[in-house]
């Protein structure tokens with residue numbers, strides 16, 4: 523029997539939308555009904571250029587044939603297999619392919635369904651890892667101001683965005699934060715900024731305060747995306763790595779945005795040539811098409827658990843949908859698309875063009891900073907006095923009306939187009955943004 527589904531939504535009340543101004547949206551809805559490659563089609567039939575790869579996830583663009591076909595085929599062949607104590611070949615194949623593109627030293631993959639779940643998983647593995655090695659006092663977790671690590675309790679505890687934290691009680695105990703890396707000396711820097719490597723030294727202060735033997739892990743985004751594209755100063759990540767290593771603390775890179783080619787390498791760990799102990803991923807893993815995440819770990823992290831009787835479960839953690847066959851099939855087809863089309867290399871090649879286009883906005887009304895790396899960029903606006911976020915939100919609405927999708931966080935406009943974007947489309951995206959900014963209050 524066919525589904526009895528209304529042809530178009532005519533009552534918007536029931537759906538409580540995530541991270542959305544629900545009342546504003548429902549008065550003036552913005553609906554996408556189709557997508558192909560670099561464009562969305564709106565409900566009123568307009569084409570909108572995707573300047574954000576959906577939510578930083580559709581790195582190969584939209585409705586890519588390999589991925590669509592893989593999902594269709596897998597859904598008809600093996601729709602689900604129990605994730606615990608049973609396996610299926612697709613999840614194993616994807617894990618091997620992920621290790622193939624990961625930095626040397628990364629050897630194991632633990633599946634989740636989202637970036638938030640990858641973060642919770644990595645934090646739990648970190649604490650359990652130390653316990654498994656007889657260092658059960660290492661339970662403290664260190665995040666960073668202005669970090670975004672998803673929305674679950676571990677993630678918001680180590681995260682550093684006040685609105686994501688202050689409404690939700692006391693969060694996890696035993697968490698501390700490094701300072702963020704966004705400093706005024708670096709305004710309008712192109713690519714990786716010069717100043718601020720010493721901000722990593724704050725970890726020594728935190729270690730001195732709490733004692734290294736109480737700290738399990740440090741988690742940072744190698745490049746903070748969601749809080750407005752905050753770049754790591756030159757030498758900063760190297761310092762974090764050295765200090766964590768010195769004190770036996772695990773280093774987790776949250777690569778949910780930076781993974782899968784965004785900076786021109788498979789992972790930021792390769793781009794910066796810094797090897798963490800774990801990487802959290804999601805989004806571009808399946809090109810955003812099907813929920814899936816993965817925590818990728820070194821051999822040492824995994825092997826610490828492989829003790830005790832062989833019939834015993836080694837890690838008491840997992841999800842019903844960990845390694846779901848359809849998601850795994852989408853993952854394989856996604857990695858294959860990236861490879862066949864050389865999309866990571868393409869991102870690296872386009873990066874200088876993107877940088878120049880973006881920085882051409884310097885001097886535009888209300889623009890107080892521009893930041894870029896790989897195929898990611900941010901344009902920071904002077905907030906309207908007493909009305910923070912309003913100017914950027916107006917820019918978002920106007921750009922959408924003019925046929926370009928951008929994203930805002932606070933008064934920062936962030937852009938992260940699919941890696942298939944052409945130079946002409948970069949010009950159009952930046953041109954639209956200029957027009958919008960010129961005409962805004």
Ligand SMILES: Cc1ncc(COP(=O)(O)O)c(C=O)c1O
Pocket residue numbers: 635636637638639641670671672673743747748776777778779804805
């Ligand atoms: C760095 C980082 N970690 C975690 C997440 C959370 O991912 P999800 O929304 O899939 O739970 C995001 C999402 O933007 C992210 O950017």
